[in-house]
Amino acid sequence: MIGEHYCDFGPTLAAENLTELHDIHLSVETVRQIMIAAGYWKPKKGAAICVHPMRERRARLGELVQIDGSPHDWFEGRADRCTLLVFIDDATGKLLQLRFAPTETPLGVHAYPA
Incomplete structure (x- = not known):
């Protein structure tokens, strides 16, 4: 069902449509796992590395x-x-x-x- 109708959807929208239109009740995580296994969805990578380090605040009022x-x-x-x-x-x-x-x-x- 997912491959026929929802292979280009995200897991949340696919799960909502399965429930509303086909009366198939699956959690978003279950749909996500099915879509990953079928190759329709790629899991997101981890958090991005911060490229710009935090800088020190200016020392005096009004400096910046x-x-x-x-x-x-x-x-x-x-x-x-x-x-x-x-x-x-x-x-x-x-x-x-x-x-x-x-x-x-x-x-x-x-x-x-x-």
Whole structure:
């Protein structure tokens, strides 16, 4: 059944379809094992090796300020969509400033006080 209809599906979707469409109740792990044995599914490799080692935080407040933007419908349709810009001090992890801007561009960041 799996080879006929679901050989190109993932184990979770195949198990759901077997239950809903064919009244065959198998756990996702059982379907996964069947698919691996038949060659339809390849198990995932282990966790990826971290290529970039963690770096030390900066020593002093203000030495490095990281800026991140989060585009969202912050005002739930009562205003245009915008991006929340967050200024984070690397040494302390403190939020230095939050600001709404139309987009995450240098123009939204240029007025940050030094």
